[in-house]
Amino acid sequence: MQPFTTLTSTALPLRTENVDTDQIIPARYLTAVTQEGMGDGLFSWWRYARDGSPNPDFVLNQPQYQGSEILVAGRNFGIGSSREHAVWALTQYGFRAVISPAFADIFYNNSLKNGLLPIRLPEETVGRLLDLVEEVPHTSMCIDLPSQTVTLPSLDSGGSGEPEGPWTFDIDPFRKHCLLRGLDDLGYLLDKEEQISAFEAAASY
Amino acid sequence: MGKTLFEKIWDAHVIAQDEGAPAVLYIDAHLVHEVTSPQAFATLRERGLPVRRPDKTFATMDHAIPTRIGAVEVDWPDDAATQVRALRTNCADFGVPLFDIEGDIQGIVHVIGPELGITQPGMTIVCGDSHTSTHGAFGALAFGIGTSEVGHVLATQCLMQKQAKTFAINVEGSLGHGVTAKDIILAIIAKNGAGGGVGYVFEYRGEAIRALDMASRMTICNMSIEGGARAGLIAPDETTFEYINGRTYAPKGDAWDKAVAHWHTLKTDDDAVFDRELTLDATALEPMVTYGTNPGQGVPVTKRVPKASDLEDPAERRSLQSALEYMGLTEGQPIEGQHVDIVFIGSCTNSRIEDLRAAAAIAKGRRVSSHVEALVVPGSKAVKAQAEAEGLDRIFSEAGFEWRGAGCSMCLAMNDDKAGEGKYVASTSNRNFMGRQGPGSRSLLMSPIMAAAAAVNGRVTDVREIL
Ligand code: SF4
Numbered sequence: 162m163q164p165f166t167t168l169t170s171t172a173l174p175l176r177t178e179n180v181d182t183d184q185i186i187p188a189r190y191l192t193a194v195t196q197e198g199m200g201d202g203l204f205s206w207w208r209y210a211r212d213g214s215p216n217p218d219f220v221l222n223q224p225q226y227q228g229s230e231i232l233v234a235g236r237n238f239g240i241g242s243s244r245e246h247a248v249w250a251l252t253q254y255g256f257r258a259v260i261s262p263a264f265a266d267i268f269y270n271n272s273l274k275n276g277l278l279p280i281r282l283p284e285e286t287v288g289r290l291l292d293l294v295e296e297v298p299h300t301s302m303c304i305d306l307p308s309q310t311v312t313l314p315s316l317d318s319g320g321s322g323e324p325e326g327p328w329t330f331d332i333d334p335f336r337k338h339c340l341l342r343g344l345d346d347l348g349y350l351l352d353k354e355e356q357i358s359a360f361e362a363a364a365s366y
Numbered sequence: 367m368g369k370t371l372f373e374k375i376w377d378a379h380v381i382a383q384d385e386g387a388p389a390v391l392y393i394d395a396h397l398v399h400e401v402t403s404p405q406a407f408a409t410l411r412e413r414g415l416p417v418r419r420p421d422k423t424f425a426t427m428d429h430a431i432p433t434r435i436g437a438v439e440v441d442w443p444d445d446a447a448t449q450v451r452a453l454r455t456n457c458a459d460f461g462v463p464l465f466d467i468e469g470d471i472q473g474i475v476h477v478i479g480p481e482l483g484i485t486q487p488g489m490t491i492v493c494g495d496s497h498t499s500t501h502g503a504f505g506a507l508a509f510g511i512g513t514s515e516v517g518h519v520l521a522t523q524c525l526m527q528k529q530a531k532t533f534a535i536n537v538e539g540s541l542g543h544g545v546t547a548k549d550i551i552l553a554i555i556a557k558n559g560a561g562g563g564v565g566y567v568f569e570y571r572g573e574a575i576r577a578l579d580m581a582s583r584m585t586i587c588n589m590s591i592e593g594g595a596r597a598g599l600i601a602p603d604e605t606t607f608e609y610i611n612g613r614t615y616a617p618k619g620d621a622w623d624k625a626v627a628h629w630h631t632l633k634t635d636d637d638a639v640f641d642r643e644l645t646l647d648a649t650a651l652e653p654m655v656t657y658g659t660n661p662g663q664g665v666p667v668t669k670r671v672p673k674a675s676d677l678e679d680p681a682e683r684r685s686l687q688s689a690l691e692y693m694g695l696t697e698g699q700p701i702e703g704q705h706v707d708i709v710f711i712g713s714c715t716n717s718r719i720e721d722l723r724a725a726a727a728i729a730k731g732r733r734v735s736s737h738v739e740a741l742v743v744p745g746s747k748a749v750k751a752q753a754e755a756e757g758l759d760r761i762f763s764e765a766g767f768e769w770r771g772a773g774c775s776m777c778l779a780m781n782d783d784k785a786g787e788g789k790y791v792a793s794t795s796n797r798n799f800m801g802r803q804g805p806g807s808r809s810l811l812m813s814p815i816m817a818a819a820a821a822v823n824g825r826v827t828d829v830r831e832i833l
Contacts, residue, residue: 178685179560179660183799188780192430192445194404194452206801211787235681237561240594240660241799242778243496244402245512266530266564266596267496271512284681333528335387345514347409350522353382353390357418357524360381360392 163276164343168257169303169314170230173220174294180234181241182268186250199246200253225298232259233290238279239268248275258304260311262287273336274345278304280311280330289325306332306341368635370532371601372567375507375632379490381524388526394489396519397475398425398462400449401780402494406517407456415521417460422523424484425457426465428474432782433743433773439467446781460520473746473772476500476714480584481748483613487602487629492519497714497796498597499590503583504610505602505632507567510591531641533566533595534634537574539649544830546724547582548716548794548813550574550646551589552654552664558644560662563595566642569634570600574648580609581720588715589796592661601633655701655826656798656811658689663798664811665701667828673697692800693808694788702826704810706792708785709734709821710803711814712743712770713777713795719752721794721814726758728818728829734766735824741768741783743775767821779804792820 190202207219215222232251238261239247248271251259258278272279282290293300293313303312310327332340339345369377382390396419403425410417417423430446439447450467457464465471465478472478476497479485485501491508492498494516501508515525537550555562568590575583583600590598607626610616617625652666663686665671671690674697677683690697695704711717711725722744734740742762744750750772753759759769776783777795784804785791791809794817798809810826819829 176684177688178681181660181797181799183778183797183802187801188429188778191401191780192449194449195408196405206805211805237564237594240560241496241591241797243494243510243512245405245494245514248512263561263564265561265594267510267512271514274512274514333388346518346526347413347514347521349387350390350518350524350526351415353522353524356382356390357392357522361523 162274162343162345165257165276165278165306165340167303167305168230169301171226171228171299172231172233172290172294172302173226173229174291175220175232175234176291178235179237179240182239182244182247183241185239185247186244190250191244191246196249199250200255203250203254228255230255230257231302231304232256233287233294234259234261236262236284238264240265243267245271245275248272248277252277260287260290273340276340276343278306278340280304282311282328282330286328306337309337368638370634370638370640371505371569371599371632372507372530372532373638375488375490376529378488388528391490391525391527393492393519393523393525394422395479395484395491396423397479397491397493397498398423398516399429399475399493399495400427400453401429402513403456403516404449404452405513406494406520407460409517410460410520417462417520418523420461420463423462423520424465424479425453425462426472426475426478427453427467429774429778430781431467431773433770433775434782435769435771443782470747473749474714474717474774476588477717477745477749480504480580481613481746483610483616486610486616486625487606488632492525496591497588499595500584500588500714502587502590502597502599503580504606505599505629507597507599509596530567530596531565533563533568534640534643535568535570536572536643536645537570537648538572538645539647540574540577541648541651544815544833545651545653546813546815547578547585549651549654550648551586552656552661552811553651554644554646555589555593555662556654556664557646558593560592560660561594563590563593566595568593568595568598569640570598575600576603579720580605581718584718585715589661592796602629653813653816653829655816656809657693657695657701658686659692659798659800660689661796661798661811663689667702667816667826669701671695671697671699671701702828704826705790706738706810706820706825707789708791709738709740709817710743710776710791710793710795711741711817712745712775714745715796716794716814717743717745717749719749722749722753722758723756725814725818726761728815728822728832729765729767730761732765732822734821738821738824740766740821741770741776743770744772746772776803778802779807792817792826
């Protein structure tokens with residue numbers, strides 16, 4: 162897993178609530194037996210017209226948001242199917258963090274296991290961030306995992322001109338530790354072999 | 367202070383809890399299917415690890431496979447065939463038992479688990495599939511996991527988990543005629559919202575729940591995830607034990623008596639406290655239909671689609687407007703009478719023999735409306751065989767429904783069953799997301815009897831009028 166420490170990037174605004182994993186990556190992209198190629202299917206119902214051409218109205222296709230590594234979305238992001246393909250699609254497309262007022266549990270967990278940082282911020286803050294990046298697309302945001310903060314280092318024309326934030330976010334200390342070092346759960350679990358065997362013996366499993 | 371059922375199962379499975387780290391939770395049964403497992407097996411290969419407990423791992427194929435009767439594998443789409451072959455190779459290489467479409471036992475993973483007696487009270491059960499919550503109907507702690515976690519369980523039989531909070535959902539009173547378990551769960555989600563259960567495990571309690579058979583309890587627990595909860599539980603009772611007794615993987619003889627004695631202890635203590643509670647009066651429920659693009663957007667069949675002006679929260683308003691635009695519905699319109707193009711009876715929510723019997727009772731002696739395409743997809747080969755033994759297949763066929771083999775079919779549009787652009791699907795499945803049942807498809811979720819009634823009338827119908 163790629164470690165996550167700090168990230169400074171522009172952000173892509175997705176002003177939609179309840180974005181489900183079927184929207185993030187539709188089932189027809191799930192037929193792969195590897196993780197590759199998922200980025201092409203990201204948001205494909207919205208991103209492509211039925212004939213496969215890019216839909217110019219969808220924010221992902223707008224030139225001002227190209228290269229953004231932060232996605233800002235409405236509440237309940239990632240509801241529905243447990244498909245980890247949704248996280249792979251986001252990371253392969255180039256996202257490294259998603260900011261939303263609330264995430265679905267399975268999506269949140271899957272993100273942490275792939276170095277995609279899910280950041281929960283209050284509804285008003287997310288609303289403010291959406292306004293900002295819609296008005297001034299080249300607003301850059303700085304995410305600092307060690308201090309658990311999001312800041313807007315500078316605001317140009319259209320904004321107030323003053324730096325905003327920092328907004329602090331919560332993250333489980335263990336998950337933070339793993340993200341900062343790029344550690345996955347498997348190594349940790351394999352180290353528990355003794356306890357696992359003892360449990361199995363005691364429970365006559 | 368006493369413990370809730372969830373806490374009892376949780377505590378019995380935590381094998382390690384390091385300071386500041388999530389708990390290490392032991393998993394009793396791991397169900398595997400073709401779509402979310404290939405990358406997990408690849409991880410095992412990369413790291414040179416075996417499957418730790420192939421005897422606690424069970425695989426089947428359901429999502430990608432065609433269900434058309436007589437569909438032979440050589441004619442399958444390449445990607446479905448590739449996934450199925452990958453699963454066969456992985457199961458053979460790692461010694462995992464596979465219920466293959468070629469054999470006698472196969473079906474939707476959440477239908478065959480209980481059917482085979484794999485699902486038992488007090489267990490922890492996981493699968494790379496969010497509807498693993500279904501198995502909670504037996505008083506098992508069952509939840510969906512991502513593919514990384516599938517790899518963790520394959521390799522160590524354990525998962526790292528944070529303990530969820532508890533949420534009691536009390537359903538009091540008794541259901542009216544024509545009102546089913548599907549209506550209970552759709553009403554709960556409509557009330558509590560699609561995100562209302564995030565971070566919680568539901569426990570469904572109360573008189574109306576106790577009165578339900580296992581198929582109905584599975585319907586309810588199945589859709590816990592649509593309410594935001596990863597898992598939903600119902601305490602086991604005589605109905606549960608009777609269902610399990612004699613099934614292939616059920617304990618036998620002395621082991622059975624011991625198991626039942628233990629299962630009797632699996633209930634929330636009287637003095638236990640839930641983090642949240644919600645109470646619903648079953649007597650007041652009516653058949654439900656969804657009008658939107660998340661499962662919380664549902665109304666009783668006698669009511670109207672809400673108006674944006676009725677909603678206070680701007681986000682809810684926006685979500686309603688975009689849903690109605692996608693669905694081609696008008697705010698304030700009655701949901702009854704809404705035109706339907708396709709009827710899908712199936713999915714892990716409603717494809718058990720009890721569901722098919724109920725739908726067949728409506729279909730019997732009637733005809734599917736001439737503009738409707740209707741299909742019935744049993745949840746497993748066993749359900750299919752049982753239905754055929756009872757003559758349900760003939761009732762459906764004579765009424766103009768297409769009778770299928772076992773699988774997920776039009777629940778998710780990754781096999782060859784897809785609803786067309788703009789088509790209205792009266793569906794017994796669990797998700798009405800945009801494009802879920804095919805590009806541009808518009809799902810109206812409802813119970814099996816409501817779906818059968820919609821097939822016959824070609825429009826959303828209050829089934830109570832024809833019962
Ligand atoms: S029937 Fe639908 S919801 Fe159930 S496992 Fe299959 S695809 Fe998932």
